[in-house]
Amino acid sequence: MRRTIFTEEHDLFRETARAYYLRECAPHTEEWEHDGQVSRAAWAAAGKAGLIGWEFPEAYGGQGIRDFRYNAIMAEEMAATSSVGIGLGLQNDVLPPYLGGLTTDEQKDRWLPGVISGETVCALALSEPGAGSDLGSIATTARRDGDDWVIDGSKTFITNGILADLVIVACKTDPQARHKGISLIVVERGTPGFERGRKLDKVGMKAQDTAELFFHECRVPAGNLIGEENRGFYHMMRNLPTERLAIAVSSLAAAERAFDLALDYAKTRTAFGRPIGSFQANRFALADIRARLNAARVYVDGCIMALVDGHLTADDAAAAKYWTSETAWQAIDRCMQLFGGYGYVNEYEIARIWRDNRVQRVFGGTSEIMQEIVGRSLGL
Known part of the structure; x- marks a missing residue:
């Protein structure tokens, strides 16, 4: 789908993010999964590229840009480049309101330069x-x-x-x-x-x-x-809508990557002398996934702009997190099914996407907690 929420500046940032992930992260997938953590060199490279803490003031090394569309781009390019592991989403999506909005000038002087440079995780x-x-x-x-x-x-x-x-x-x-x-x-x-x-x-x-x-x-x-x-509980509650929208964004990005892999596989894998995508059951399945992801994209982009404009409520964020993570999981699971036995082999990217995204329905508040929040907002 053609998206209308980004400007030329966002497109340039996307190029920088994609180049970073392809250079510093994607080649290390197997190594980092074996080690159970990423290298500090990748964090430092992200800082050098200006991909951490851009919303913090320039005095500390940031860029003074507060615009969640940049956060969305980081999540989307991480999925699109098959990168894994690096917790930049936490650093950029969740922590800035804490480190920028709740800290004193003395605390900012102590902590922000290292955070923005990637030296401090x-x-x-x-x-x-x-x-x-x-x-x-x-x-x-x-x-x-x-x-x-x-x-x-x-x-x-x-x-x-x-x-x-x-x-x-x-x-x-x-x-x-x-x-x-x-x-x-x-x-x-x-x-x-x-x-x-x-x-x-x-x-x-x-x-x-x-x-x-x-x-x-x-x-x-x-x-x-x-x-x-x-007052910590109230500080945390104020920050949760952004965190939950970030989960929705990353869930959808992973589902879109899974769809691309499944579509390519359906065109190239043959059975009974023809591509498996030519069978009506598979063709209809892919059509259904494409339609659901298109709807999710419009929904999530609308929520992104609501956050940018200051209108995203806690109830809306909970609904977006719930619906998108559940929809993405269904899409990813169906995409994995198209791979047959190969989908269950860890060396295939679709298997990793499937494993990695099951937790999206849990963290940031389970789907059941999201339903409870939305239900209460209805006066029930």
Whole structure:
């Protein structure tokens, strides 16, 4: 489909993003999946190319551009180039409101230059073994002791957990107040009492390091609190619509890549003396997928522009995340079916896309949580 939401500047940025992924990421797919993490050299290259933190002020190395269309381009080109693993989506889509909107000038001076250059990798530590979507139930605590916060607890499913140099940790600073007692505190690499646990062995996204984190009497300077004390839950809720739209964007980009692979395979793979795409069942299946992805593209592009214009609501973002991740999963699964037995062989890209995208229906809030949010917005 012809898309109308991008300008010439966006097209130039897309060329830069594509060149970066093809040069620095796509050739390392097998290596990074084996290692379970990407190289720091790829992060540094992204920073050098201006592909991290463009919305931060120029004084810190950013470009002062706040436009989610650039974020969408990064996700789309990552899928289109078959790149894996590098957590730039977290760094660009999720963390800027925290590091740009909740930090003091002193904190910005300390942290932003390294983040924008790619030298400093960040993580957001919210989920715990006993608390996922229910953030009010987190058990990690932070108590004030003089000029320090002392953190105790654990986190799990943390993207960039192994590589991270800065971790924004959600802590209970008022344990009796549930969600009204959460604060956000930055823990830096090398802080005594901060340890990394297992690199989790996931079904998919093998190249993206996802880890357990542990904090035992972890003493952090009081100056590492970001935002307001006991207002962390509200800070997080304000940022969730962008995160959920980013998941919708990446889900659709992966489905479009899967469709391209399936279409090419249907034209070149033969059975009974003819291309498998010439059989009506397969031709109709591909036609159905194309129509669904066209509808999803219009929907997602509309949400992107709503966010750019400041009109995307939390309910709309939840609906987009739910519908797009579910639709993309159905499309990817059907595309994989066209490959027959080869679709289940890991060396085929379609198998990796299938593995990697199952989690889109889970993180950022499960599909069931998204339905609950939308349902409540209907007055039910």
